[in-house]
Amino acid sequence: MASLLKVDGLVKRYYAPGWPRRVAFTLEADFEVDAPRTIGLLGPNGSGKTTLFELVTGSNVPTEGRVSVDGRDIHKVRYRERDRLAIHYHQSYQVRAFRRTVPSFLLERAGRDRPRVHLFDEPQFALQDGYIGFMLDFFARLRREGNLVFLCVHPNEPWHLDILREACESFLFVRRGRVAPFDGYASLVADPDVRTYLGALAPPH
16 A cells, blocks of 8 residues: 655755856655644745645745655656645745746546645744634644644744654654654653754743
8 A cells, every 4th residue: 555645755956046056955855654644834934835835735846755645656647636646835824926847638547536644834824713723623624534744833832742752653854955754742852952942932841
């Protein structure tokens, strides 16, 4: 049975302008998710979090490697059907555009009607009565329905960490283009690099 999501040897390089070519930034990721779950994603600004989401949904082209959703290579699926496999909600919930490099008619059909992977990129958690609870229920419902949910949060308030702790079963931490997995909240906040990133928000040991 195919994994729900497989990020296999994924590399994205960006080059600085000018000649000779010089690599300005590299993102590397290699992980696999076999079953529905909610995964928290954290990391400093510019570390590669949004780039990772774009690669998973096929709106950015990898330099190396592949992304498979339910066994389907996302970059070989028709552009208008990629959001039937994985969908990226960026901040105000607009869906990211796709970069088109191959005529769509040469690509495969998605083979399904609704996405399996939902990636929320720094969603806005308003402090209105009940709104945070509504969002947590929404993420939990997606997971119960058999989906994989990614929740990218840039914590600047203690309650942001409370949301991650309550909503997420595992975590990815992105730092300088490297993606590190963590099995749970306790192991995440015990990591020295994560604690440096969180600063004063880091829970006491």
